[in-house]
Amino acid sequence: MRSMKLNIPAIVLLVLGALILFGKFGSFVGLLFAAAIFALGYYAVKTGKTFLGWILLIVGGCMLLAKLSWLIGPLLGIALIAGGIFWIVSKRNGSSRRRGFGG
Numbered sequence: 001m002r003s004m005k006l007n008i009p010a011i012v013l014l015v016l017g018a019l020i021l022f023g024k025f026g027s028f029v030g031l032l033f034a035a036a037i038f039a040l041g042y043y044a045v046k047t048g049k050t051f052l053g054w055i056l057l058i059v060g061g062c063m064l065l066a067k068l069s070w071l072i073g074p075l076l077g078i079a080l081i082a083g084g085i086f087w088i089v090s091k092r093n094g095s096s097r098r099r100g101f102g103g
Helices: 008-021 026-047 050-067 069-092
Strands: none
Touching: 026 050, 050 069
């Protein structure tokens, strides 16, 4: 007679696959996949496989930019606002150290 062994890794993979299939973990897995492609590219460049490594780095970087655009966009907006405020304040103080585009 066969004894029934509980195979925990197989059950975990089945549950994760079902959650991904039904869209509960989709965005996290996409981010994880993009980070894994980027990391594999970095590892390939470090081990000497430069052509494949750079291709994976570029593809993984583009994937990460796409996945993190919801965070990069607002951070860029905040940086532009802070830069504009700093520029206005430095012009009011009569600082002539740095001349910008308008002089």
